[in-house]
Amino acid sequence: MSVHRIPSKASSSGESRDDRLAPVIYLPGARPAAATEDALLPEGAEEAAAVSQADAPAAGGSAAPASSRRGPERQARRAENVSLAGLTRRNMSRWEIEGLLRSREIDEQLIEAEVARLESVGLIDDAALAETLVRTQHERKGLGRQGIVSELRRRHIDQQLIDEALEQLEAGDERERARELAEKRASQLRSYDAATAERRLTAFLTRKGYSSSIVREAVAGALKGGSRSGGVRFE
Template identity: 45%
Template sequence: MSAVDGERIAPVTYLFGATPVPESDESPEIHSPSTAEQNGADSETPSGPRFVDLSEGDAGDLAESRPASRASRASEKPASSRKSQDGSGTTKGSFDRISNVSMYALARRGMSSREMRDYLLGREFETTEVDVEIDRLESVALLDDLALAETLIRTLQTRKGLGRSALTAELRRRNIDQVAIETALAVLDDDDELDRAMAIAMKRAGQLRSLDAATAKRRLGDFLMRRGYSGAVVSKAVQQALAPTGPSFR
């Protein structure tokens, strides 16, 4: 092969990963690999021609550029899609949601602070979130155990004619604070309770005319006791309702 032909072939062979070998009059020494070397080469070298030979530096640069690209894309994520957090790790979005839940519950009926706490915990909100929301509702008087107790007393007296003990049981069932219960009941007048019991007894006595006097007295007393009136109030109300001037019995 002439020198001119060698110069034409050299660039082509370099592109295919081979280093041009200068012409020499002496034939290059041919090395015959051993059987072990051949087996090792076959197991490590993929089949087919290798057209591009990347150096170690090029491969390293390519590997390092990929994580950097992902990190840059993450940093470009819109701020609106990332929820801000407070020191406790709770997202502000969760506080917005718990406020919506509590306000919806209060729109349906009045609730005590304990009722609201149990309700929110039952909706699987975190304890810290619930504490903050309860404080917020109490600070704006949306939760007020005393006001709720006073409202319930007026409603239960008007609609069901309940006495003091029945009112106390109902307020406790609603998990109202004990101090609020005692404060609300303290304003009840004993004379007013007797008047209510007598009014209920007189109305009920008219439905007992078919009974004898002893049975009517027992049933009327039991009825008033179930309404939560004390023994002294029941005795006076029954005596007045079943007096000779009242309904006649067998």
């Protein structure tokens, strides 16, 4: 390193000042260790550096990643998003929501908390869901009592809630629905002989979950002229 002196300019009085040192210019790679970046930090950068240093691991240790430090909060938000997305598609039972959250690898404690939150605001209600399913499965899909029970059990609704929901389904309604289904189905079996049509119609209503007594009554009405439509003629 070389230092050059530059002559000072003469003052207005003609007298000369003391010589001053020129700026020091370092050769590439010769910057001294004492000249740190801290000296060049803008205002406010020291606080940011202190925060970064607080996150840094201590000597001989390792720092937990930011995701793990914020893990529970982020997981809770994720659990909420997953459950609400599922509920916007269709009504779900408690068991179905728990299964959905587990499939997304949500922590069990967070699953329990999320399910409790959904129940507290009425977004999960197995009793109300059971009543809705009894009505819709019977009216729209034409299921009989046993068919409805199987559907609710598949969704892991408690048996007591199932029994209570089935109280709205009266025997007269079930017989009427079975009769309607039998007449509609019988009209599609005209090309079969009477025995084959009876066998197929019986199997159809049985799969729907109707009891044997209701099935026999509905089949007889549809195939033997006991229905209001006057029955169906077969080959």
